[in-house]
Amino acid sequence: MTNFTHFNDDGRAKMVDISNKSETARKAIARSSVQMNRIVYENITQQKIKKGDVLSVAQVAGVMAAKQTSSFIPMCHPIPISGVDLSFEWVYTEKDMYELLIDAEVKTVGNTGVEMEALTAASATALTVYDMCKAVDKGMVIGQTYLLEKSGGKSGDYKR
Amino acid sequence: MTNFTHFNDDGRAKMVDISNKSETARKAIARSSVQMNRIVYENITQQKIKKGDVLSVAQVAGVMAAKQTSSFIPMCHPIPISGVDLSFEWVYTEKDMYELLIDAEVKTVGNTGVEMEALTAASATALTVYDMCKAVDKGMVIGQTYLLEKSGGKSGDYKR
Amino acid sequence: MTNFTHFNDDGRAKMVDISNKSETARKAIARSSVQMNRIVYENITQQKIKKGDVLSVAQVAGVMAAKQTSSFIPMCHPIPISGVDLSFEWVYTEKDMYELLIDAEVKTVGNTGVEMEALTAASATALTVYDMCKAVDKGMVIGQTYLLEKSGGKSGDYKR
Amino acid sequence: MTNFTHFNDDGRAKMVDISNKSETARKAIARSSVQMNRIVYENITQQKIKKGDVLSVAQVAGVMAAKQTSSFIPMCHPIPISGVDLSFEWVYTEKDMYELLIDAEVKTVGNTGVEMEALTAASATALTVYDMCKAVDKGMVIGQTYLLEKSGGKSGDYKR
Amino acid sequence: MTNFTHFNDDGRAKMVDISNKSETARKAIARSSVQMNRIVYENITQQKIKKGDVLSVAQVAGVMAAKQTSSFIPMCHPIPISGVDLSFEWVYTEKDMYELLIDAEVKTVGNTGVEMEALTAASATALTVYDMCKAVDKGMVIGQTYLLEKSGGKSGDYKR
Amino acid sequence: MTNFTHFNDDGRAKMVDISNKSETARKAIARSSVQMNRIVYENITQQKIKKGDVLSVAQVAGVMAAKQTSSFIPMCHPIPISGVDLSFEWVYTEKDMYELLIDAEVKTVGNTGVEMEALTAASATALTVYDMCKAVDKGMVIGQTYLLEKSGGKSGDYKR
Numbered sequence: 001m002t003n004f005t006h007f008n009d010d011g012r013a014k015m016v017d018i019s020n021k022s023e024t025a026r027k028a029i030a031r032s033s034v035q036m037n038r039i040v041y042e043n044i045t046q047q048k049i050k051k052g053d054v055l056s057v058a059q060v061a062g063v064m065a066a067k068q069t070s071s072f073i074p075m076c077h078p079i080p081i082s083g084v085d086l087s088f089e090w091v092y093t094e095k096d097m098y099e100l101l102i103d104a105e106v107k108t109v110g111n112t113g114v115e116m117e118a119l120t121a122a123s124a125t126a127l128t129v130y131d132m133c134k135a136v137d138k139g140m141v142i143g144q145t146y147l148l149e150k151s152g153g154k155s156g157d158y159k160r
Numbered sequence: 161m162t163n164f165t166h167f168n169d170d171g172r173a174k175m176v177d178i179s180n181k182s183e184t185a186r187k188a189i190a191r192s193s194v195q196m197n198r199i200v201y202e203n204i205t206q207q208k209i210k211k212g213d214v215l216s217v218a219q220v221a222g223v224m225a226a227k228q229t230s231s232f233i234p235m236c237h238p239i240p241i242s243g244v245d246l247s248f249e250w251v252y253t254e255k256d257m258y259e260l261l262i263d264a265e266v267k268t269v270g271n272t273g274v275e276m277e278a279l280t281a282a283s284a285t286a287l288t289v290y291d292m293c294k295a296v297d298k299g300m301v302i303g304q305t306y307l308l309e310k311s312g313g314k315s316g317d318y319k320r
Numbered sequence: 321m322t323n324f325t326h327f328n329d330d331g332r333a334k335m336v337d338i339s340n341k342s343e344t345a346r347k348a349i350a351r352s353s354v355q356m357n358r359i360v361y362e363n364i365t366q367q368k369i370k371k372g373d374v375l376s377v378a379q380v381a382g383v384m385a386a387k388q389t390s391s392f393i394p395m396c397h398p399i400p401i402s403g404v405d406l407s408f409e410w411v412y413t414e415k416d417m418y419e420l421l422i423d424a425e426v427k428t429v430g431n432t433g434v435e436m437e438a439l440t441a442a443s444a445t446a447l448t449v450y451d452m453c454k455a456v457d458k459g460m461v462i463g464q465t466y467l468l469e470k471s472g473g474k475s476g477d478y479k480r
Numbered sequence: 481m482t483n484f485t486h487f488n489d490d491g492r493a494k495m496v497d498i499s500n501k502s503e504t505a506r507k508a509i510a511r512s513s514v515q516m517n518r519i520v521y522e523n524i525t526q527q528k529i530k531k532g533d534v535l536s537v538a539q540v541a542g543v544m545a546a547k548q549t550s551s552f553i554p555m556c557h558p559i560p561i562s563g564v565d566l567s568f569e570w571v572y573t574e575k576d577m578y579e580l581l582i583d584a585e586v587k588t589v590g591n592t593g594v595e596m597e598a599l600t601a602a603s604a605t606a607l608t609v610y611d612m613c614k615a616v617d618k619g620m621v622i623g624q625t626y627l628l629e630k631s632g633g634k635s636g637d638y639k640r
Numbered sequence: 641m642t643n644f645t646h647f648n649d650d651g652r653a654k655m656v657d658i659s660n661k662s663e664t665a666r667k668a669i670a671r672s673s674v675q676m677n678r679i680v681y682e683n684i685t686q687q688k689i690k691k692g693d694v695l696s697v698a699q700v701a702g703v704m705a706a707k708q709t710s711s712f713i714p715m716c717h718p719i720p721i722s723g724v725d726l727s728f729e730w731v732y733t734e735k736d737m738y739e740l741l742i743d744a745e746v747k748t749v750g751n752t753g754v755e756m757e758a759l760t761a762a763s764a765t766a767l768t769v770y771d772m773c774k775a776v777d778k779g780m781v782i783g784q785t786y787l788l789e790k791s792g793g794k795s796g797d798y799k800r
Numbered sequence: 801m802t803n804f805t806h807f808n809d810d811g812r813a814k815m816v817d818i819s820n821k822s823e824t825a826r827k828a829i830a831r832s833s834v835q836m837n838r839i840v841y842e843n844i845t846q847q848k849i850k851k852g853d854v855l856s857v858a859q860v861a862g863v864m865a866a867k868q869t870s871s872f873i874p875m876c877h878p879i880p881i882s883g884v885d886l887s888f889e890w891v892y893t894e895k896d897m898y899e900l901l902i903d904a905e906v907k908t909v910g911n912t913g914v915e916m917e918a919l920t921a922a923s924a925t926a927l928t929v930y931d932m933c934k935a936v937d938k939g940m941v942i943g944q945t946y947l948l949e950k951s952g953g954k955s956g957d958y959k960r
Contacts, residue, residue, distance in 0.1 A: 004203055004214070006292045008885050012856060013217045013292070015863050017883030019825050019907050025659050043164055053376075054164070056652060057173045060380040060714050061234050063655050067710055067718050070867055071551075072228065072284055073291050074221050074860050078867050078880050080718050082751070083657030085648050107659050109751075111882070111909075115298065116291050123283045123302075124232055131233050131276050132166045132173070138275065138318050142283075142305040147298055158298050168405050172376060175383050177403030179345050179427050185499055213856070216492060220554045220860040223495050227550055227558050230387055231711075234380045238387050238400050240558050242591070243497030245488050267499050269591075271402070271429075324683055324694070326772045328565050332536060333697045333772070335543050337563030339505050339587050363644055374644070377653045381714050388712065390547055391871075392764055393771050394540050394701050398547050398560050431562070431589075435778065436771050443763045443782075444712055451713050451756050452646045452653070458755065458798050462763075462785040467778055478778050484843055484854070486932045493857045493932070523804055533696070534804070537813045540700040541874050552868065552924055553931050554861050595938065596931050603923045603942075604872055611873050611916050612806045612813070618915065618958050622923075622945040627938055638938050665819050696812060700874050703815050707870055707878050720878050722911070723817030725808050747819050749911075 006075050015075050021111035026152030029105045030118035032126040033143035040133045040140060041098040045090075058102075058128040059086045065124030066106050066117045076116050083107040084117075086125055099143060102126055113153050119145060166235050175235050181271035186312030190278035192286040193303035194260045200293045200300060201258040205250075218262075218288040219246045225284030226266050226277045236276050243267040244277075246285055259303060262286055273313050279305060326395050335395050341431035346472030349425045350438035352446040353463035360453045360460060361418040365410075378422075378448040379406045385444030386426055386437045396436050403427040404437075406445055419463060422446055433473050439465060486555050495555050501591035506632030510598035512606040513623035514580045520613045520620060521578040525570075538582075538608040539566045545604030546586050546597045556596050563587040564597075566605055579623060582606055593633050599625060646715050655715050661751040666792030669745045670758035672766040673783035680773045680780060681738040685730075698742075698768040699726045705764030706746050706757045716756050723747040724757075726765055739783060742766055753793050759785060806875050815875050821911035826952030830918035832926040833943035834900045840933045840940060841898040845890075858902075858928040859886045865924030866906050866917045876916050883907040884917075886925055899943060902926055913953050919945060 008014045036044075044054045063084045070078040089101040104121035106114040126142045133140060151157045168174045196204075204214045223244045230238040249261040264281035266274040286302045293300060311317045328334045356364075364374045383404045390398040409421040424441035426434040446462045453460060469479045488494045516524075524534045543564045550558040569581040584601035586594040606622045613620060629639045648654045676684075684694045703724045710718040729741040744761035746754040766782045773780060789799045808814045836844075844854045863884045870878040889901040904921035906914040926942045933940060949959045 004292065005295045008887070010887060012859050012886065015884040017907055019882040019909050056376045057234055057380055059652055060377055064714055065232055068232065072225055073288050074217055074864055076291055077882065080720060080880060082659040082717065084655040086652065087648070087650060107657055109659050115294060116287065119287055119290065123287060127276065127279055127283060128233050130279065131236055132164065134275060135165045138307055144304065145302040170407060172379055172406070175404040177427055179402040179429050216856045217860055219492050220857055224554055234384055237402065240400060240560060242499040242557065244495040246492065247490060267497055269499050324772065325775045328567070330567060332539050332566065335564040337587055339562040339589050377714055385712055392705055392708065393768050394544055394697055396771055397562065400560060435774060436767065439767055439770065443767060447756065447759055447763060448713050450759065451716055452644065454755060455645045458787055464784065465782040484932065485935045536696045537700055537874055540697055545872055548872065552865055553928050554857055556931055595934060596927065599927055599930065603927060607916065607919055607923060608873050610919065611876055612804065614915060615805045618947055624944065625942040699812050704874055720880060722819040722877065724815040726812065727810060747817055749819050
């Protein structure tokens with residue numbers, strides 16, 4: 001059975017040693033989403049025509065969260081992120097329900113991947129959308145959150 | 161239409177003024193999950209018999225994330241959290257797939273709710289499980305994340 | 321001569337004891353600004369018609385900085401801020417120069433004032449405007465930063 | 481046997497619920513120290529006559545660390561600290577060895593004690609002295625770190 | 641017109657990708673100041689003969705703020721700073737008014753500049769001087785804050 | 801006399817410039833401990849057979865603290881840590897007293913050492929053990945904390 005790498009010989013968690021891994025350009029894209037009813041959807045999209053909007057706050061949250069990842073995820077290495085970009089897409093699902101797709105792309109040149117940074121950025125963006133709209137409806141749901149793709153590093157590329 | 165409270169007269173985001181809200185005991189419970197195959201499942205559950213395990217690291221991450229919520233979610237008020245408790249439950253779903261349910265309960269005595277703290281704690285716990293198991297399978301999915309219930313405060317109780 | 325309160329009997333800095341100060345509603349408003357040429361000004365104001373803009377990022381920075389104040393200013397007490405609001409105003413100064421006025425209002429119910437939180441929020445907002453426009457002109461200047469007014473607390477109200 | 485309070489029914493760590501504990505004035509004093517040879521001792525004490533010195537940097541570190549305690553100690557509650565004061569005392573021990581005693585006093589009005597804040601402040605102060613002098617001697621030792629006294633709260637006063 | 645680099649194709653803010661920029665030695669010097677009356681000036685300068693003083697606390701604040709820059713300025717890259725140095729100079733201005741000039745020099749070897757780190761360090765230093773003296777006079781003003789010079793990197797050197 | 805490197809020409813503290821130091825693989829191991837009576841000892845060791853235990857929480861604290869070192873120790877450089885491993889060993893001392901030895905090993909590939917990261921990790925681990933057991937006995941003592949060994953870098957290897 002494949003063994004976990006995050007544990008030492010005593011069976012205790014450790015931060016895996018990556019001293020010998022080489023520095024390469026790496027990228028990861030993660031997706032999350034927020035599912036909401038028509039009222040919340042219209043509040044968000046109509047707000048857009050004003051100067052500030054829910055999505056621009058949420059996306060700043062995502063960028064800043066990517067930088068905080070290693071203080072958030074215990075065994076995650078601190079990584080000098082070289083770029084973060086968040087994009088949004090609206091999907092009409094069914095029965096007056098809408099889904100806001102959130103894609104977070106993170107890049108680095110380093111000796112470990114940025115999957116966790118991308119996943120954390122996507123999660124923080126989704127949580128912020130929830131926070132700013134929860135006065136209207138607490139029943140919103142943050143959809144599945146997962147890795148879409150990664151590239152760079154010894155373990156090879158991954159595409160969902 | 162219900163208006164968003166997070167925007168000022170210029171249409172820009174603000175941190176809502178809660179100076180006049182009264183201090184009451186408040187509680188929120190949020191749920192997230194991690195969906196994984198049998199190999200990851202067995203790695204986690206067999207690890208349990210050792211001194212350290214994935215879930216105990218993930219749960220520390222959840223408690224610490226609850227305390228970091230306001231530095232993570234831009235318009236979220238800093239709140240002196242009075243208690244955090246995380247619990248796990250395994251569900252066998254289908255076709256050799258397992259789901260780890262994560263419930264995060266957060267309490268405070270304060271003048272605003274702790275929904276975001278509970279959601280953030282649940283998300284961080286799920287992300288940490290992913291981080292510690294991703295060497296085995298990058299295809300794990302963090303399931304839907306949502307508020308199960310809240311109590312306390314003027315807006316009344318909520319139960320999903 | 322009025323003595324500094326931030327030093328102990330050994331002449332060393334301390335965080336002043338406020339255990340005996342009573343909790344009251346407090347407010348502070350601070351001002352900063354960014355002085356820029358017409359090219360930067362037009363870049364910012366034309367960007368406004370798009371979905372994201374410089375000012376909405378800068379203003380999220382200001383809100384988040386207000387919450388970080390006590391980890392930024394060594395002798396500053398951690399305060400549960402109850403509200404933050406930032407507003408902008410454009411002033412045409414002279415010779416094709418423009419000044420963006422930034423007013424940061426911070427509120428709390430607590431036993432010490434929020435002057436530092438307001439000043440820090442205004443500074444972070446100005447610094448973020450600089451950051452986002454410095455590719456166009458590094459010669460921008462952050463204008464004077466000062467307290468406009470404060471209310472609440474034993475030391476009485478202040479108005480510039 | 482006295483049971484630990486930091487674990488839930490599943491045997492997992494939690495942040496203990498203090499919602500029902502009453503707010504009282506609380507104080508804790510902790511001690512740490514740094515043991516060093518004559519050369520380091522003279523470097524520190526002669527530096528004092530200049531404008532900046534090792535001890536004033538170390539003491540700022542202690543005050544700031546007290547405020548960071550809950551992001552450092554996983555199950556520690558975030559507490560609005562109302563005062564921090566650090567004091568130093570030199571002791572000549574033996575054989576050209578000197579010990580710098582560091583006492584950290586922390587105060588709050590809250591529903592849990594500040595023992596951890598005082599211990600963390602004392603530790604950070606000692607670590608900073610080490611950091612600033614390690615170019616001269618890496619063999620310095622941070623002495624025992626312990627609680628000297630605490631007062632306030634249901635569990636009663638403690639004095640070593 | 642020169643375009644902003646901080647926005648993606650949707651017009652939303654992003655953290656600019658610097659993966660392809662080469663690592664070079666970089667330096668930036670920024671200036672801020674605090675303008676104060678004779679009473680505050682004398683309090684600060686007389687304090688200097690004691691062991692701790694306002695300026696040594698403020699300068700520690702500046703060094704620590706430089707390291708926090710990327711958690712303060714949303715689109716700013718996390719950078720491994722290799723050195724920070726703050727210097728002070730007193731200027732007698734007019735009518736019993738004094739100005740404390742604050743110069744912050746930051747260095748790195750990296751793939752983006754440290755202008756924001758230098759500006760943030762200078763600002764934090766000025767804000768800390770204000771904090772420690774505000775009990776004497778809330779009317780102090782933080783003077784203009786700007787980049788004095790930078791070197792290293794593709795965009796070339798800059799000197800005010 | 802060996803001069804301190806942490807001060808500039810004005811005698812004020814600075815973060816030492818390490819721009820010209822070369823990147824090499826570096827390692828440091830630091831030790832701390834917690835001294836406790838039999839009751840605390842039995843509580844900890846019997847807890848181990850449950851899913852969560854004191855030591856696994858403490859060790860997560862140590863790993864996370866290593867990453868926070870530069871925001872804790874003022875003049876410490878931010879370093880991209882490449883690995884952290886904590887190990888425990890029980891020692892029976894005398895008169896029903898037990899000592900938990902804590903060794904923290906930290907690695908990096910960088911241009912300055914990780915002694916402070918190892919010392920901070922060991923201290924945070926010890927403080928967390930104290931925190932989780934203090935309800936049973938506030939009289940526990942954190943034992944001496946010191947550098948066991950370091951390797952890499954121009955200043956050569958060190959072994960206690």
